[in-house]
Amino acid sequence: MRKIKTIDDITKDGKVEFGEGYEFVSTAEEADAILMRSTDLHGYELPEGIRAIARCGAGVNNIPVEEYAKKGVVVFNSPGANSNAVKELVLGMLVLSSRGVVQSMNWVRDNADDPEIQADAEKAKKAFVGRELKGKRIGVIGLGNVGSKVANACVDLGMDVYGYDPFISVEHAWVLSREV
Template sequence: MSYTIKTLNKIAKTGLEQLGDNYTIDDSAANPDGILLRSASMHEMEFPESLLSIARAGAGVNNIPIDRCAEKGIVVFNTPGANANAVKELAITSMLISSRKIVEGINWANGLTQDVAKEVEKGKAQFVGPELDGKVLGVIGLGAIGVLIANAATNLGMEVLGYDPYISVDAAWGLSRAVRKANDLKTIFEHADFITLHMPYNAQTKGTLNAETFAQMKKGVRIINLSRGELVNDDDILAAIEDGTVGAYVTDFPNEKMINRPGVIAIPHLGASTPESEDNCAEMAARQTKAYLESGNIKNSVNFPNCEMPVSGAQRITVAHKNIPNMVGQISTALAEGKVNIKDMINKSRGDYAYTILDLETVSNEESIAKIRQIEGVIRVRVI
C-alpha cells in the first residue's frame, strides 16, 4: 500500500528518508494520509477525510488544533526528547550569560574604537559576575529536557532542586541521585539562585511566575525560560528586575516588551535550532507517522493514548472512539456476530478519548466493520 505525506514546512531530508519507498512527499497534496510540519499554523485549515495523522517535528503543538483533530479521529504526534540535548546546551549557556554578563561585555567591547586593550582593562570590572559552581539551580519540569539539564548542572558543581509532580518512571530512572526533590514550588523559589522552566504551557501553567511567586524568591535570582513565553508574566518580571528581585531574565520567546530592556537577554527562539536537533525531530516524527499508518500503533500522541501491539493474525482493525463504558464489548460483539474471532487485542484511554487495536484470526467482513462504525461514540475505524 502507498501513502501520501504533505509537508507544511521544510522537513530534514534524513527524516523523510525514514518513510521509505511506499511514500509520496507532496507539499501541495489535497488528500494526504499524513502531514509533517514544524511551526506552520493549522488552526484555519480544513482537514480532508483522508487525513489520518499529523506529526510535528518538535515538542510544542500550540500550532495544531488538537481537540478538533481528536474529534475527527486524526492522531497528532509530537517528538518529546528529540531536541532535548540542544535545549540542554542552551540552558547551560543561558545560566552562564545571565551570571557573567558576557553579552553586555561583548556589546561594550565591540563599541570601543581606540586604545582598546587599555580600555578593556579599565572597564572589565563592570561585567564581573558569579560562577555557577556551588549555586542552587531549581529545575521546574523533569521531562526529557529537564532531566538532562539537572544532571549537567550537578556535573558543573551546582546544587540542583527538581520539581515535577507528574514525573514519568523513565525520567526518574534517568535522573542523577545528586538531584534533590522539591515537594513544592515554594521550596525552589526560596532556595534557588537560578530557576529554569521546562513545563508545558496550558491554562493551568499560564503565568506560573508572577508577582506573587517573585516575592518568594531569593534576591537576584536568574530566570531561564526556554519553554514558552506565557509561563512568565511579562509585566511582573519587568517589575521584579526593576526592584532587584530578579537579577536577569533569559527568554527564548522575545516580544515587544522584552526587547532592549535592562536585565533581559532575549534569544530569538534558538532552543532547538541545531542541525542535529532538526534531524532528530524529523526522524522521530517520520517514524511515528510510518508506524501509525502501516500498523495503527500509536506512540507519543498528544490527543490519543499510546497504544502499541505487535502485528499478528490475518487482519488488523483499529478503532478510535470516545472513552465511554462498554465500547470494547460492543466492538467485540459486532465481530462475534460476523463469526470473526479476535486473536489479540489492546485498549487504552486518555481523557475523553480511547483507542482499540484488534488482530483477527480471519479477515473480517464488511457487515461487521459497518456495525462497528455505527456504534455510538466510534470516531474512526481503520482496516489494515
C-alpha cells in the same frame, strides 16, 4: 503507497526520507498525512483525506487536537527529539547570564572606535567578571525530557540542583541524578 505532505523545514537540508512505501507530495489535498514542526494549524482548513498529523518536536499546542480527533485524525508528536539541543541552549543562557558575556560584547561594540580600547579594556573588564555557576543553587521545574537533562548537566557543573515535577515519569526518575 502513503503520501505525506511536509509543512515546515523538518531537517536542515530540507530532505526527509522514510524509505519504501512513502511518497512526499506537494499539496495537503493529495496527502494521507502531514509532517510538520511549528506551523499553527488552528484555523487551518484540513483536507478530507488527512488521517494523521505528526509534529516533529514536543507538545501539540499549535494543533487543534480535539477538533481533529472528532474528524478521526490521529495527532502525535516526538517528545525528546530536540531535548538535548534545548538543554544546550539553557546551559548557554546560564553561562551568558552569569558571566556578563553579552554586556562585555556590547562594551566592545560601543568602544570599537576608541584608539585606547586595549588599555581601557583592561580597566573595564572587572565590570564583566560575573559569577561562576559552580556552587550556585538552581531550581528546575519540570523534569521531563528537557528538565531532567538540564538538571543532570547542572549537577555536572557543580551546581546545587533542586527539581520539582509532581508528574515525573518512572523513565525520567531513573535517569535523574540522585544529586537533584
